[in-house]
Amino acid sequence: MDFLAHEGGGSDDGHEQSDEEVTRWEREQMKKGVSSHKVEMLERERAKMEAVMRAIRSSMELPPENREQLPMEMDIDFSESDMLSLSQTGRISGKTIAVSLKEILSKLQQRKIDGKESVNAREAEFERTTAQIQENKEMISKLEMEEPRIRERFQVYQDIRAYARDLLECLSEKIGEVKDLESRMAEILDGRARRLRTRRRNDVHDMYDECSAAAAGRPLHQRAPEVSQRAAEREARRSRRRRLRENTLEGVSHEEGLSTDDEETNSEIVARQQSIDEIRAAANVIFVDALDDFCRIDRILSRFVDWLAHDEESFVNAYVHLCIPKLISLFIRLELIDWGPLENDSRPVNSMRWYEDLIGCAAVSSNINVEHPILVSLIPLCIEKVVLWKITDLIRERWDPLSQHQCRNLGFLLNQLIDECPTLVPSSRPVQKLLQTICLRAQDAIDEDLFVPIYSKQAVENPATGCKAFLDRQTWTSVKLIRCLNCLSAVLSEEKMRELVLDGIVNRVMPALQCATISDQSMIRKCRALMKLIPAAWRENNTRIALRNFNDLLGKVAEEHKNNREFVKEVKKFVTVNKCC
Numbered sequence: 001m002d003f004l005a006h007e008g009g010g011s012d013d014g015h016e017q018s019d020e021e022v023t024r025w026e027r028e029q030m031k032k033g034v035s036s037h038k039v040e041m042l043e044r045e046r047a048k049m050e051a052v053m054r055a056i057r058s059s060m061e062l063p064p065e066n067r068e069q070l071p072m073e074m075d076i077d078f079s080e081s082d083m084l085s086l087s088q089t090g091r092i093s094g095k096t097i098a099v100s101l102k103e104i105l106s107k108l109q110q111r112k113i114d115g116k117e118s119v120n121a122r123e124a125e126f127e128r129t130t131a132q133i134q135e136n137k138e139m140i141s142k143l144e145m146e147e148p149r150i151r152e153r154f155q156v157y158q159d160i161r162a163y164a165r166d167l168l169e170c171l172s173e174k175i176g177e178v179k180d181l182e183s184r185m186a187e188i189l190d191g192r193a194r195r196l197r198t199r200r201r202n203d204v205h206d207m208y209d210e211c212s213a214a215a216a217g218r219p220l221h222q223r224a225p226e227v228s229q230r231a232a233e234r235e236a237r238r239s240r241r242r243r244l245r246e247n248t249l250e251g252v253s254h255e256e257g258l259s260t261d262d263e264e265t266n267s268e269i270v271a272r273q274q275s276i277d278e279i280r281a282a283a284n285v286i287f288v289d290a291l292d293d294f295c296r297i298d299r300i301l302s303r304f305v306d307w308l309a310h311d312e313e314s315f316v317n318a319y320v321h322l323c324i325p326k327l328i329s330l331f332i333r334l335e336l337i338d339w340g341p342l343e344n345d346s347r348p349v350n351s352m353r354w355y356e357d358l359i360g361c362a363a364v365s366s367n368i369n370v371e372h373p374i375l376v377s378l379i380p381l382c383i384e385k386v387v388l389w390k391i392t393d394l395i396r397e398r399w400d401p402l403s404q405h406q407c408r409n410l411g412f413l414l415n416q417l418i419d420e421c422p423t424l425v426p427s428s429r430p431v432q433k434l435l436q437t438i439c440l441r442a443q444d445a446i447d448e449d450l451f452v453p454i455y456s457k458q459a460v461e462n463p464a465t466g467c468k469a470f471l472d473r474q475t476w477t478s479v480k481l482i483r484c485l486n487c488l489s490a491v492l493s494e495e496k497m498r499e500l501v502l503d504g505i506v507n508r509v510m511p512a513l514q515c516a517t518i519s520d521q522s523m524i525r526k527c528r529a530l531m532k533l534i535p536a537a538w539r540e541n542n543t544r545i546a547l548r549n550f551n552d553l554l555g556k557v558a559e560e561h562k563n564n565r566e567f568v569k570e571v572k573k574f575v576t577v578n579k580c581c
Contacts, residue, residue, distance in 0.1 A: 006099075008455050019056070027534060042321050046263065051151040065208055081176040082557060084161065086465070090269065095348035129284060144372040149429040153311050153314075156310050160303060160307055163293075163303055165188070171330055174330065174332055177282075177286050178283075178330055178333060178337075181282055181286075181337055182277075183483075185276070186397065187274065188272055189397075196261075196262050199261075200261055200402075200449065201449065202230060203261070204449070206230060206231060206451060207473075208451065210369075211466050211470045214459075214464065214466060215455055215456070215467050241261075241263070241302055245259075255476040256472065257470070257475070257476030257477040257479075257480065258477065258479070260400070260402060262403065280339065283334055283338075295331075297331050297353075297357040298361065301324070301328075301357065301358070301361040302361070305362065321374045321377065323388060324378060325378070325382045325384075328354070328386070332353060341394070341409055341410070342398055342414050343406065343409070344409075345409045348413075348416070348419070349383070349387060349416075349464060350420075355379065355383070358378050358379050361375060361378070379421070380421040381423065383424070384423050384428060384430050384431075390432075391413070391434060392434045396437050396440075401441055401445035402477065402480060407543070409570055410488065411490065415491070416490050418491070436484070439492070439500070442504075446481070446504040450504075451474060452474045452475060452516050454509075454512050455471060457516075460515075460516055475513065475526055476529075478508070483533065484499055502544050502546040503544065506534070506546040507544075508547070509530075510546060510550060513526065514553055519560055523557050523561075526556055527553070531554075531570065551574075551575050555571070555575070
């Protein structure tokens, strides 16, 4: 027990002594952390800082600073180098700049201006957003009101799209058959034109060879069988034409060379007509397996007229009216497959079914005016883009410039189309191609068919040579060619007509006529025919060699036949006009 009590009392004294040692140790540690020297330096810096702040407050009239010292509960440790720097300079680290009141006010004013601009910008943005919201609300309201009409237009677009796709698919399947029929028809009719053209040129060459041999005094050896056959057939055709003229044109004078030799045998006519009938029958059944909506022009046009009536703006913007001629061109070509305006004018363009369908296309809809410009322009567009190309092909392959019948029909057809279609102007590409083809075919006839030989007077005056008859025939053929080309004077330009007639024909005839027998009465008829075919407008300000040569020939013929006062008077009038011009 004593041991325990002694041990207990000793323990309390030991604890008290230990606490005092701990307290003393802590105090020593604090002194080590913050020395009195460092505290003094900190106090001096604080005093300097307060002096600077008082100077600043006095200049800026700021409220006084709370100088109450706050307890520092944290250890501050300065390095020896920092303390040395502070002790040497005697001022705080960093630089201070003197700021004037004017600069401060300027900065505050600038901040105020920037703030106002920012506010104004936000207000403008707010107004724009508000206006856009209002516009969107109005647009939503407008679209809601137009929704039924827009839905209807969308349905129309979808229907026309599906219909156009089906129509193009149908036409794609049939275009091959149409082209095949066109090729077969062209082979028949173009072949006939080439055959007649070749026969006429062979006849001219055969007659020239016979006359040249006789004029040279060379005996004509036995002719080849084909030449003899051509001669026999040629004379037989001339005899039949002569008898026909005597029966139908009794009392009317006629010159050999003015008629057109296009006669065919009955067997050729029957075979050709049979082939044409077969092609027509095949053309009638091409679309037999197609619905009316895809094979009738009036049904096809009704779809597009409905579109035009519902929404003209989109119709025009899609250039549909320019595509319609191309879309229905297959049906027009099918109807024109056996069209022969050069030989027969009984089927004018305005009597065809496609033409009538285009005229009545506006009647299918009560919501559109029949005089609408787009509908009125469909016929001229179809004629320009489809019919005119067909006519150009006919002229290139089948037109005979030496056939007065064909030239009259062609001139009448072109004049009619030009009067009805305002789009047929010289700047139009199909029109340019047509005129170019006419000029090329006319020039080809002048170069290949117009052959007027030059014989000596002895050969011409000798009837046995046949040179005079051949020369007369070719001269009147030249006169006929001028008459044929005059049928197209309303289509071709005046300068082009002068080039073809004066430079191309008259200039070729003059040498032969100057070498002919001037005293022959036929010279008067030839000169009169040529004078009638050369209008006064062509002789104005004209220095062409052909006219000068013709004037010289007229003077010689008038001097030789001065007893024919009427002819002399006509020659003087013609020549006087030339000299005055």
